[in-house]
Amino acid sequence: MSGMHAFGKAQDIAALMNRRRANAVAWNLVFILSTALAVLFLLLLVCSIVDSVFGYAVLTDEIEPSALVPAKSSVGDFSRQELEEVALTRLSSGVLRRVEHEKPIAQRSDKDLRDLVEHYVVKPKVLRTWGFWDSLTKRAEVSAFIARNPGSYASFRSWLTPSFIVSDQSADPLRAGIRTALLGSLWIIMITFLFAFPVGVGAAIYLQEYALDTRLNRILKLNIFNLSAVPSIIYGLLGLAVFVRAMEPFTSGALFRSFTDNTANGRTIVSGGLTLGLLVLPIIIINTQEALKAVPDSLRMSAYGVGATKWQTIWYQVLPVSVDRILTGTILALSRALGETAPLVVIGASTFISVDPSGIFSKFTTLPIQIYQWSARPQGAYRNIAAAAIVSLMILLLLMNSVAIHTRDKIAKKKRLES
Amino acid sequence: MRNIPLHPFGKRPRIHERIIESILFLFALLSIVITLGIAIILIRESYLFFSDPEVGFWGFLTGKEWQPMIGRFGILPLLNATLITSVIAMSLGIPIGLFVAIYLSEYASDKTRGILKPVLEVLAGIPTIVYGYFALTFMTPLLRSIFGDGTVEIYNTASAGLVIGILVLPMIATMAEDAIGAVPKELRLAAYALGATKLETTIRVVIPAALSGLSATFLLALSRAIGETMIVALAAGAGPKLSFNPFRAAETITGYIVRISSGDVSYNSVDYNSIFALGLVLFVITFTLNMVSRKISNLFHQEYD
Structure with a gap:
């Protein structure tokens, strides 16, 4: 029993083995506990809000x-x-x-x-x-x-009732509602989409389909990665200086003589929507590039083979195949915009307005700003309505995301059938 | 105009194709314009700020007081609070995020992964303002009940930092999992063949091999934590104070920008210019971190591609 082995005494080896096994078990536990902790954080977050x-x-x-x-x-x-x-x-x-x-x-x-x-x-x-x-x-x-x-x-x-959704802003927490903020958010998202979707998809098509591996195009790609990591508050400063101040005649609507509210001076829905448009642009570009990368090259080659031009190939072959993915990526980017607060606070979104936005040149407030304002107040009841507003925001985001996931699953199914 | 002879087999000029390509190119170029726009605006307004007689560039970088009322513009208190929240966030987010990534890529079964990945996606998709609410209504009371109301102020950097840690956790876990997953299988098999346990393989072989990808992830997460705004705006408190105590209120760079701009600031005032100068500092820090992160991760891809 007590014979010598090549690596030492038998009991030493056994002890070493035991130590290694104990180590493995302990660390395995650490990994599982960390993962459980991450899940716990999500549960706590949801519970503390619903609570x-x-x-x-x-x-x-x-x-x-x-x-x-x-x-x-x-x-x-x-x-x-x-x-x-x-x-x-x-x-x-x-x-x-x-x-x-x-x-x-x-x-x-x-x-x-x-x-x-x-x-x-x-x-x-x-x-x-x-x-x-x-x-x-x-x-x-x-x-x-x-x-x-x-x-x-x-x-x-x-605190979350149907009348909470349809009432307008009020200083009394029992009567306050989110209608104005909800409408503001939807208007903003619309502007963001109208600006960022065509530009983002266009830029992605250029980078993925046209761009040769030149210095300029490499810089473009690096730059888009960088933009996607710039803190959102910086976009707020950009929007403040460009849309609110420099382009005030345009963004306040004075240029078109159609402004609904001349006290807004540039702090309007169009400014907010464009600011968020710049913010989500890199995300849309990156997502669209991924979608285009997934299109097999054989499809492009066969289109060229029957004499299609580059644009015909893209328009009639590549885009129809990837449109679901592009839309999914865009919805994800827009849900990011829907939850953004800091840039809109910085460009000076109105914090207390009870008039519904009536057009793109109106003053506005959005759901996240409303949540911010209510959470920042020390009185208890405002915390409760802030939580109710958070639940409304999350339901809205969930709806958008389930649409995105639904289309993604639909493509997966279609792909399976095709192959 | 050049007269191009029409030939049945020649290359015909296709004007609209060229126009479409140029428009798409302009869209792509817009991203450069945005970056330049950010840089130019931040530098221009900061220049106005630094050329104000009350403010000196040197005083800005080294001053220990930020009191715009009496003309003291030293960035250290703001920078200090930003660093405290970020360090707290990283010390929670990096280990847990890394462990989750290891668990997901090396240990978990496909079924468990199928459940956990969506959880991380949901966590990553929650707006930061919701995390801010969580910090204020859950984390702060929790800290106060653990350490006592006397030690922990209602607004404090610890609560904000911990919640930022939770915020960056899914990002770290997802990116770290990608980095670990990119390590070639042969390395693992070689380690097993030498008799290493799964843990030894993971810690001694896989993690070192993925180190550059992991450090790129951590840098990006740090940049995210430094730029995080709404959590600190709600939970870290107002008023720039130079304090190293994480249980006291302190205002970060982003928190200050939000507070000043949500009030009524008149254009061309020192206050207005000051938020751009702070924005410039923030931009330089995060931009540098992003670039370094990108460089490291490129190196990593070259190693194994």
């Missing part, structure tokens, strides 16, 4: 509903007659005149009247909010808080 979207809010009313109509503790219980009565007697004369002017009280729907009474008479205010998890586990804390604040009551609510 803030639902939960208890403790509210207090300026005038309690029971003081308006005896024995009824919620505006929801008011009858039609009571609603009209409260609206006519309790609204301040200025508000009443404006409301009547828009639509007479008698003709308004019950829901409409309830909202009016809630907003102008009862005026609920958020005192404190709890996340979903705390709402489940810390009921006692909530009741203790209500006991300390007479006149307050708790309501379990979802």
Whole structure:
């Protein structure tokens, strides 16, 4: 047993082997744990956001509903007659005149009247909010808080509601919504697409199909890689100096005498869209180049073989085959633009506007900017609506990406059938 | 105009083909114009900034105070905060990202990879503002409950740095996996033939072989962390302070640019020019990192192609 081997004593070798095995097991564990940690981060991120979207809010009313109509503790219980009565007697004369002017009280729907009474008479205010998890586990804390604040009551609510999506911006977190921001984001994305898609695809076609391996073309390729890694805030500075300042007559719409808002001075949708267009341009170029690279050369050769010109080959053969991939890459680039915040803040997107954008020369705000503004406020309820806005943004991104993935799968299937 | 004889077999001039090619070339050239535009604008506005009598170029680079109100423009506090957040981010992102990459390329089964890759893609696709919210509402309270409210300020560079680390993690993992995957199989087989375990093969053979690709990845991630804006704008705090304590608030270069430009700045003021000077510093740093990263990764490709 205790014989000598070529590499030392038997037990030394056994010990060495054990050490190596232990090492392997330990590191294997480290690798798995690291990966689990990465997954955990994603879970925590999602959970911490969803957690803030639902939960208890403790509210207090300026005038309690029971003081308006005896024995009824919620505006929801008011009858039609009571609603009209409260609206006519309790609204301040200025508000009443404006409301009547828009639509007479008698003709308004019950829901409409309830909202009016809630907003102008009862005026609920958020005192404190709890996340979903705390709402489940810390009921006692909530009741203790209500006991300390007479006149307050708790309501379990979802901050993400249909009315949150369609309401406009408001200083009151209970009434604020994201409609203006959502429309702003969609307008911006449209401009970004209109600018970056043709230019990006065109540049990629040149680099992939036409460019010879010359010095200039090598510089072009290196430069596009570099641009894709420039911090987004730098694009904001570029947009500020070029689109907002130097091209103000154009971007404010003054050149076309069609500006909708002359206070925007250049900080308009077209400036924002072009800035993001520059930002995603290198991404679209790189993605399109990848798509074109995937087209087999035999296809080009056969087109040349039957006498097609270069452009005919590209237009009738190469592009139709790669269009799905190009679109997928473009959607991915646009979803990057949809989530960008810093460049738009730098070019001076308006932070508080409640007027919907009406054209490319309007002032704007976007979903990420809205999220930024709400998150930066210290009061609790703004955090909740920021989370609700984040969920809306993520759903929008998810929709875009699932379209991209769907087309990608469709190509994969088509390719399988063809081969 | 030259008169070209029409010949049935000659090469006919195709004007529209040439026009299309020139337009496409102009589109490609636009990328150079963008780069030049960035450089020219940053340099021009920075020149205006440095030619202001209150600001000196030397004072800008070495000053320990950034107080535009009293005319102190020293970049060190801002640069210091940027470096602290980036170093924290890298010390979380590099090891974990690398381990995830090793696990994915060397250990995981195809099925596990099929689940994990989309997770990384989702993480990479989340807008940075969402990470900023996460830093503010999750990471900061977490740090405060671990180290105590007294030690950790509400806004602090540690929270921002850690979340930037999470942000760059999927990027590091994906690129590092590519680098490791590009190492030829023969190297691994040779190591196995010598009796090395999987771990020994990975650590002693594969990682060293992929080192240049990996360092290119890390440099690119560092450049990304330095340029990251929304996370620090939300979580790191306002007000440039020269402090090495990661639990205190400090403003980074990007955080300062966002704060100043979201207020009402009048053009041609020192404040307005100062954000361009800071932008120039940021651009030079990230551009250099990107170029070095690209050089290294080119070397790597030549090694094995």
